[in-house]
Amino acid sequence: MRRALRVLTHAASLALLVPAIALAQPRPTPSAPSDPAAGQRIFDAQCAWCHGNQGDGGTGPNLHGRLRHATTLTSVVDIIVNGIPGTDMPSFRLGLTERSTRQTAAYVLSLSRSASRPAIGNTERGAALYQSNGCGSCHVVDGRGGILGPELTAIGGRRGSVYLREAMVKPAAAHPPGYLVVRAVPANNGPEIRGIRVNEDVFWIQIRDAAGTVHSLQKSELSRLDREPDSTLMPSYESRLSATQLDDLVAYLATLRGAK
Numbered sequence: 001m002r003r004a005l006r007v008l009t010h011a012a013s014l015a016l017l018v019p020a021i022a023l024a025q026p027r028p029t030p031s032a033p034s035d036p037a038a039g040q041r042i043f044d045a046q047c048a049w050c051h052g053n054q055g056d057g058g059t060g061p062n063l064h065g066r067l068r069h070a071t072t073l074t075s076v077v078d079i080i081v082n083g084i085p086g087t088d089m090p091s092f093r094l095g096l097t098e099r100s101t102r103q104t105a106a107y108v109l110s111l112s113r114s115a116s117r118p119a120i121g122n123t124e125r126g127a128a129l130y131q132s133n134g135c136g137s138c139h140v141v142d143g144r145g146g147i148l149g150p151e152l153t154a155i156g157g158r159r160g161s162v163y164l165r166e167a168m169v170k171p172a173a174a175h176p177p178g179y180l181v182v183r184a185v186p187a188n189n190g191p192e193i194r195g196i197r198v199n200e201d202v203f204w205i206q207i208r209d210a211a212g213t214v215h216s217l218q219k220s221e222l223s224r225l226d227r228e229p230d231s232t233l234m235p236s237y238e239s240r241l242s243a244t245q246l247d248d249l250v251a252y253l254a255t256l257r258g259a260k
């Protein structure tokens, strides 16, 4: 949630900045709508803070190799204009002109046609570490696992390696949309309930606790309801895994790119 807000303000401030920059810079030769070099400049300014330099990945996926959502110029343009609802991929409808959008899309397609740098870690060792560290007790991959955390079946297509490493080392630093931790204290001195907010409206809140049980609570019967945007139910693996083991896990997660 917090991230989504930050993204919005970021996108808004960028939208204000871009025309100013465009005015300040001399325009030597007008570039063609399909000019990937012009697209790269826009990408570096607007997209690289999530997709990494040269599209190597971060909060957003690595854009080398086959893309999951986008295969043609038109579909990439559509993603840039509309974003991908329900994910961290924002809409650039207000931030980019039609021409800049097409140039950026052309650059993204040129990236997708080039191979990415091979991951440093070892994917087989990573898969074994995933099993031995109990990641599957909270995450589903290919239909198997627990549901407390987000499904990871396609995580390699949704996030880059820098983000994946960070998710294991400092899980509280970044939250995928929809994983707010809340704490509810019943007014009748019943036990407090802490977990991930599944649903909320004016009268009710539903919380999934660490054991996986979903509690439906009437707000009028609570004495406290705290939101903990800086908390997470994912344990940190910083002190449990070596740097090499983290590399191996990242390499394994990067291979998870959706149902085969």
Ligand code: HEC
Residues within 6 Å of the ligand: 007, 043, 046, 047, 048, 049, 050, 051, 059, 060, 061, 066, 067, 068, 069, 070, 076, 079, 080, 084, 087, 088, 089, 090, 092, 104, 105, 108, 157, 158, 159
């Ligand atoms: C705030 C972070 C953020 C910014 C800024 C951002 N993206 Fe994304 N982008 C994402 C995320 C996260 C996804 C993956 C969404 C998903 O499928 O879960 C994504 C997905 C995509 C995809 C689909 C990839 C595929 O495999 O099909 C394309 C293409 C894309 N972004 C292009 C861009 C371009 C071009 C820009 C700049 C104009 C941009 N993005 C800016 C976060 C971002």
Ligand code: HEC
Residues within 6 Å of the ligand: 129, 130, 133, 134, 135, 136, 137, 138, 139, 148, 149, 150, 155, 159, 164, 167, 168, 171, 172, 174, 175, 176, 179, 231, 232, 233, 234, 235, 237, 249, 253
């Ligand atoms: C006790 C449950 C639990 C365990 C065990 C667990 N996770 Fe998580 N994980 C979560 C939750 C909850 C989130 C999402 C909320 C957050 O980040 O606060 C998450 C988020 C993630 C994300 C980010 C997903 C995204 O869409 O951005 C990755 C990657 C991840 N976990 C990988 C792992 C790996 C690899 C392991 C094992 C080494 C592991 N997790 C073990 C609960 C768990």
